[in-house]
Amino acid sequence: MLEAVLFLRALRGAKAALVPERMAQQQPGPDGEPVTVTLSIDVEAFASGMWRKILRDKKRPGMLVRRHLEVCVFSYLAAELRSGDIAVAGSDSYANLHDQLMSWQECQPLVAAFCAQAGIPAAPGALTAYYRSKLAEVAAEVDAGYPGNTDLLLEGGRPVLRRRKGAERRPSALALEAAIHERLPQRALLDILTRTAYLLRWHRHFGPASGSDPKIRDAMGRYVLTAFSHGTLLGPTQVAAHMRGRVSVHELSLAGNKHTTASKIDAASVDVINAFNQLDVAGVWGDGKTAAADGSQIDTWDDNLLAETSIRYGGYGGIAYRLVSNTYIALFSRFIPCGVWEAVYLIDGLSKNASDVQPDTVHADTQGQSLPVFGLGALLGFDLLPRIRNWHDLVFYRPDEQVRYQHIDSLFGEEAVDWKLIETHWSDLLRTAISIRENKLSSVTLLRRLGNHSRKNRLYRAFRELGRAIRTITLLRYLSEPALREQITAITNRTEAFHGFADWLMFGGKLISHNDPDHHEKVVKFNELLANCVIYSNACDLTDATNALAAEGHPVDLDDLATISPYITHTIRRFGNWTLNLTPPDQAPATRLDLEPRVLFGASPT
Template sequence: MHTVASGVRDDVVTMFCKRIAAIHKRGRDHLEALREAHRAESERLLGVFGEVLTAAREAGAGTGAGTAVPDGVGAAAVPGARVDERQAAEHAGRLVLKTLEQAGGVEALTAAHEAVSAHHGNNYFPLLDQHYRSHRSALFTLVEAVELEATSADRSVLDAVEFLTALRGAKAALVPEQFVVQRPGPDGKPVAVTLSIDVDAFTSLQWRKTVRDPARPGMLVRRHLEVCVFTYLAAELRSGDIAVAGSDSYANLHDQLMSWEECRPLVPAFCAQAGIPAEASALTRHYRDELAAVAAAVDAGYPGNTDLLLEGGSPVLRRRKGAERRPSAQQLEAAIHDRLPQRALLDILTRTAYLLRWHRHFGPASGSDPKIRGDVMGRYVLTAFAHGTLLGPTQVDAHMRGQVSVHELSLAGNKHTTASKIDAASVDVIDHFNRLDVASVWGDGKSAAADGTQIDTCEDNLLAETSIRYGGYGGIAYPARVQHLHRAVLPLHPVRGVGGGLHHRKAAEERLGDPARHHPRRHPRPVPAGLRPRRPLGFDLLPRIRNWHDLVFFRPTETVRYSHIDTLFGEAAVDWKLIETHWSDLLRTASPSGRTSCRR
């Protein structure tokens, strides 16, 4: 019964979200149909406007209105100047009125302009009301059939839903932003409760223009308000910011974290360790000052930056031209090749296995000695070569000319190796490499980089799944590097949402110590990727930004302007109030206590 009830609640929410999506699709199609219907009228109005400009130009050219007046001399000092301007204006006015009259008259053109300009932009929100009316009762019923709960500190959408449900029986076109209702109190007597809605807290600028009546301050257009609130409710349900009690797909995932009451005593110590203020207001002030300082430094250094160029507000990195190699560099390269001759990969694997004995981790699951005839180390080296180079046992067998069979390589790979055994062998190689002097030449080990590679696996593998990024079925292996040299191939695991950033962090901690800077290939989620050094995650996550020409850089404040890089920023500033509102949610997610609770 519990499973069936959870499934029914999931179906109710899914139906609600799909119906809202269908309403928006019809609104967009309606707007496109109106544009297509008004296209001919728009072209006619543009033609009339062109004729008006032609008439004004002819009037100015025919009366000599273009006569120049010397600088420093007023029009009154030139007797013919004022007469020419008046004649030009009168002649232009007569030609313009004649043109407008021939096009149908001022009244008809005004009405046509209002009809066309009403749907000139991309705002289709005013058209949604027509497609919403037939679904209004069903949508209210779906919302009232489930118990909604906020999963974060922001309850603005949930309060708006409560506001709407109280107005379900309203018939007026306009409703106030605040009104009083009677509800039963603790003793059973009615109590006056004030309900209000703050549309600025969760709506966009286009929605605010749609739901407000400019002629009636404090009043909202009821139909548009209902569509607006239901739209944001569907978005919050899909994103998980609002959950449904007793549901499965739309359950409150934050319940798996520690509660804020449990996390609150741990906040001061955690923030001190991460190097960030423990109060929300102090945190936003700290971030705002740091963003302003960085932007000011970039603006001051832009004239001397020969690599960066702003073209139309988009950053462009110039391609550097390679300089001629100096004779000393060529001599150094020759000396390196002389001391480090070219080695075959199979020779390198054999030598490392002989010196480090990394193959000792391999063997049957029973733990007994492997029943391999002949050279055990050679068999495991060839197995690692076959699978590590992705050649496979068949290709290696073809090149070994009968020295080893496909069955022998497949048996060692499938029966004698596991993800944990390969991981242990990799750790041996990395640990011994870190002891070499050459490892310190590349850096101090505080930077790590990673990139994912899809590996084809069988469909019944528990570690494999469909990857949207790679467009195929298999597992993702993440090799973690420190300073592009230290390398540890991780076991296959599916990638979900975070783009490998958090997987990369965990791998680096286990194999490479605790690097302070992490460089995953890319990060599709802006919130985790934007956590910088000494931030809630305690490390500097610096991914490669993809499609950065399409990104909008927010200003520290709306009033700040820059001399050289101002076109890089949009008009909007960072919503610091939003960060303060969700500060407790960020701490519950990012703190070690929250992550431990989530794993538990």
């Protein structure tokens, strides 16, 4: 690789379309006199087969396409630098990943409890035996159940799943939704923020960095307007202009810049999440044990350190990456660049979720998974069950090279999981996972290092091997369990719906007109706080309307109620006269459902 870099440096002034693989060059010798040296490049040593096809010209043997060669060498150089196989002289003065890990002596007393919490054996031999038997058991069950699996076909050795028609909502559910929506009150968006601030006091986390009481008039009103201006992306100027002298641009800017941080906004959102989790209707929607992670693109200014062109989303800017519970509430949000693999931030969102809702099963799309993430997720005690694009092209790994299956053998490649490698590096895997759990090492820092470019890294290879076993088990379950496929589709669609709901609330524009990364992070988190406050308010109104229906003699089926989303927009007034009403609510909202369960909704008797 280093010889290839020297070869390119010698070609800095070249303009020809093709260059030879070997060339002579004059260079100063030890005594200062010029000497002739022969420079060569061996693309076979580092370039993949696909690269070699476009680097060579069939009509000109011994020649390489110069432009393609430059892109190839620098892309491989970047990968080698990320993995640490090539280092810049003097770079050892910067943070070393391995220095951030806890020592094995520090980890040993924590191993038993850590493994018990994750539900895995603590001994290396028992661990590999556990996952080997689990993989073999799942594969044998899928093979035995293949004749009865009407959804799975093997065409030319490639798995094909028949599409299932989604379950349609029952007429009783549609009637219930219409009846509830008729009884929902109209609320102004600013009134919703004020009401939730009175009820939940989420604004108490905001204030000066000194920790002293803020010396401002109507602190709650000021912080409500700050959340409103940033969460909607209107900005302090627009909000102040429409408040008719009630607040100035300086006052809103001061509160947003000096009295709020990303961690304070997270703490405010946790208050809303915990209060929402106490509602009976939240338990109807889900148990909170399942969540989905996904990103949504947000535009920023072009001259920005984090801004990039997103091929996936077709825009320029960054990504609002969110973790959304199966109860519809957002658990965590952060702003990330477009060019990163989103799976890098998945575990970070789980570890920084400080609310009472702690999921142990996480769904995602293709961007939310990778082999190291599968392995690390298993060690940290949660199931990663993503919706993977082109999953039928992935390799299924055998529990043992000699194992063969009657029906599904064509799914598997010839490779088996290298259990010996996992067992050998078991202490390294545990050190890494425990260091992340104890907040000694950021999962983002680790997973950015453990990408596909880290093939020579022993820690990457160990996580990759464990991830191969976990991913194969997950894919086999995906093929054989229709309920799992429906669950993945439902929760990922729910996350997409949250993106749409949050974007609808961001009606001040789709461009973050600021270059400060901290400001980007605040906007995304304020938008999450705003969305969660509206979801909580809608859930309370749904509870009141449902109880009113039951009191009028209309029985309600909880299964029908579970199909009604709190992402309701037609009752929320975003525009018009914005008035900050600081009058306390007349009464606390109802949090309990007073219903007769398991009875279909129907018209009242006449």
